[in-house]
Amino acid sequence: MSEELIFHFDVDGEDFTSAGQASVQVKKNLRRLGISPEIIRRVSIAMYEGEINMVIHAGGGVADVKVLEDRIEIVLTDHGPGIKDIDMAMQEGYSTATDNIRTLGFGAGMGLPNMKRYSDTMKIDSTLGVGTTIVMTVNIQ
Amino acid sequence: MSKYEHSVVLNPEKCTGCTTCLRHCTTEAIRIENGKARIIDDRCIDCGECIRVCPQKAKKAICGRLSDMDKYKWKIALPAPTLYGQFDNLDDIDYVLDGLIKIGFDDVFEVSKAAELVSAYTRKYLKTEGVKKPAISSACPAVLRLIGLRFPSLTENVIHMLPPMEVAAKLAKAKAMREHPELKKEEIGVCFITPCPAKCSYIKNGFSDYKSNVDEVVSISDIYFLLIGEMKMGTDVVRLSDSGMIGVGWARSGGEATAIFNDNYLAADGIENVNRILDQIENGNIPSLEFIELNACTGGCVGGVLTMQNPFVAKARLQTLRRYLPVSQNTPAKSELEYIPDYYLFDSFPKYPPISRLSDNMSESMRMMADIQKLREKLPGIDCGSCGAPNCRAFAEDVVRGFADIKQCRMIENGEDSYDSRESD
Numbered sequence: 001m002s003e004e005l006i007f008h009f010d011v012d013g014e015d016f017t018s019a020g021q022a023s024v025q026v027k028k029n030l031r032r033l034g035i036s037p038e039i040i041r042r043v044s045i046a047m048y049e050g051e052i053n054m055v056i057h058a059g060g061g062v063a064d065v066k067v068l069e070d071r072i073e074i075v076l077t078d079h080g081p082g083i084k085d086i087d088m089a090m091q092e093g094y095s096t097a098t099d100n101i102r103t104l105g106f107g108a109g110m111g112l113p114n115m116k117r118y119s120d121t122m123k124i125d126s127t128l129g130v131g132t133t134i135v136m137t138v139n140i141q
Numbered sequence: 142m143s144k145y146e147h148s149v150v151l152n153p154e155k156c157t158g159c160t161t162c163l164r165h166c167t168t169e170a171i172r173i174e175n176g177k178a179r180i181i182d183d184r185c186i187d188c189g190e191c192i193r194v195c196p197q198k199a200k201k202a203i204c205g206r207l208s209d210m211d212k213y214k215w216k217i218a219l220p221a222p223t224l225y226g227q228f229d230n231l232d233d234i235d236y237v238l239d240g241l242i243k244i245g246f247d248d249v250f251e252v253s254k255a256a257e258l259v260s261a262y263t264r265k266y267l268k269t270e271g272v273k274k275p276a277i278s279s280a281c282p283a284v285l286r287l288i289g290l291r292f293p294s295l296t297e298n299v300i301h302m303l304p305p306m307e308v309a310a311k312l313a314k315a316k317a318m319r320e321h322p323e324l325k326k327e328e329i330g331v332c333f334i335t336p337c338p339a340k341c342s343y344i345k346n347g348f349s350d351y352k353s354n355v356d357e358v359v360s361i362s363d364i365y366f367l368l369i370g371e372m373k374m375g376t377d378v379v380r381l382s383d384s385g386m387i388g389v390g391w392a393r394s395g396g397e398a399t400a401i402f403n404d405n406y407l408a409a410d411g412i413e414n415v416n417r418i419l420d421q422i423e424n425g426n427i428p429s430l431e432f433i434e435l436n437a438c439t440g441g442c443v444g445g446v447l448t449m450q451n452p453f454v455a456k457a458r459l460q461t462l463r464r465y466l467p468v469s470q471n472t473p474a475k476s477e478l479e480y481i482p483d484y485y486l487f488d489s490f491p492k493y494p495p496i497s498r499l500s501d502n503m504s505e506s507m508r509m510m511a512d513i514q515k516l517r518e519k520l521p522g523i524d525c526g527s528c529g530a531p532n533c534r535a536f537a538e539d540v541v542r543g544f545a546d547i548k549q550c551r552m553i554e555n556g557e558d559s560y561d562s563r564e565s566d
Contacts, residue, residue, distance in 0.1 A: 016402070017387070017469035018467065018472065020465070020466060020467025021467040023465070023467070024467050024470070044465060100402070104399050104468075105386070
């Protein structure tokens with residue numbers, strides 16, 4: 001009989017200034033649950049990078065964070081343009097961000113590689129013209 | 142007009158009259174008299190450059206002291222975001238805010254919060270009809286004073302918005318009144334923690350007919366060691382930061398400009414550079430820009446002379462602290478963005494004594510200018526500073542205006558210039 005807790009967020013693609021707020025909220029929630037700071041850090045970084053990607057590239061989406069007894073699952077779903085070449089996108093330094101976004105400090109091309117680095121498992125499902133879903137898990141030791 | 146209370150002062154005991162500060166002052170506000178440096182009140186912009194360059198450490202800034210807050214029942218700290226970049230091994234801003242509570246404040250209101258609101262309203266302001274472009278930021282008080290004194294034609298370009306510290310003070314007081322209705326207005330004290338003397342002066346003197354919302358001011362360097370003693374990493378924190386990347390980014394040069402979400406901007410820092418840029422703007426020698434951010438200190442506020450850390454190291458630390466922050470945690474709701482609230486704006490630019498003009502009367506000015514030119518031909522032209530003025534041109538002006546005596550030029554007095562030899566040829 002496993003306990004599970006789900007946090008749901010709508011990530012607004014129109015309002016750039018609110019980008020990153022869902023990740024901060026998840027961090028606060030996980031702190032209240034008493035999860036170790038190292039795990040919280042990994043979850044919030046992985047989610048942050050995914051959230052920013054959704055705002056910059058996909059016009060927003062939804063984020064669902066499921067807390068289970070042994071792991072935390074992050075599901076990010078959008079109906080954006082989809083990722084053309086996932087292998088390329090996973091390369092450090094590769095970014096399709098526009099110049100405007102880069103002046104704000106984003107678009108270094110480290111988003112997806114960082115998500116992979118900080119999570120224990122990561123699965124990307126993407127269809128051009130339809131959207132992208134990314135599922136990441138971070139194990140709670 | 143009442144006297145302007147400056148925050149940059151000289152300790153005459155340490156001053157050797159070496160002329161270093163003389164030569165570095167952008168507004169030529171320093172003279173050496175009787176072997177000691179003297180700051181001309183009307184010309185000083187409190188940028189703190191003389192404090193930076195003085196080899197004898199004879200110049201310093203006077204701010205308030207923490208004990209000035211004792212007279213208030215409810216003490217609120219307003220930390221400038223520069224403060225966050227001053228500490229080694231800091232991975233969470235919350236510890237700084239917690240530390241401020243531990244050293245005696247009752248509450249903390251981050252200036253970076255107000256900065257995000259100011260950025261949001263600035264974005265709106267720039268889209269308004271009839272705004273003079275390039276719009277110049279009003280955040281740096283030393284730059285504002287420089288513009289008022291030296292570039293009065295550019296005062297129309299300055300955005301008539303108050304700096305984040307003023308907005309923060311207002312919001313902090315309103316919050317305290319709401320949450321503690323038992324407090325009287327006079328019992329609430331707001332203290333800004335400043336990286337520079339210019340902000341100190343701004344608070345002491347107000348701006349134009351507008352009095353500052355901030356009650357007291359202490360420098361980052363003054364409270365740094367107190368804070369460090371109280372900041373213990375790894376403990377549970379009570380005060381949580383709710384600033385985003387934008388707010389914290391205001392501490393570095395360019396941070397304010399990128400927040401307008403438009404890449405048609407220019408950001409310059411360092412008072413000499415600022416002076417040159419303002420010159421170019423006045424000459425119409427720049428591309429058509431939306432927004433201009435100017436910071437008197439190198440690197441932006443992180444380079445303020447009352448900080449403890451090297452500006453570039455502080456910048457790097459802020460980069461790390463900002464990395465996973467949301468873009469902004471303080472954005473006004475759509476309904477609040479209909480118009481800019483009164484308390485974000487100021488009406489008119491203050492009147493400054495125009496230091497570039499020789500006199501109010503045109504023909505008088507022309508006569509004086511002719512006299513200055515004649516006098517300059519007699520002077521050695523080597524800008525040695527022995528007369529006590531920063532260069533021969535300034536000395537000639539001082540003489541013609543009646544502030545100095547030609548005999549002060551040691552070269553002429555000793556007959557070492559060509560003046561005597563020309564006579565005898």
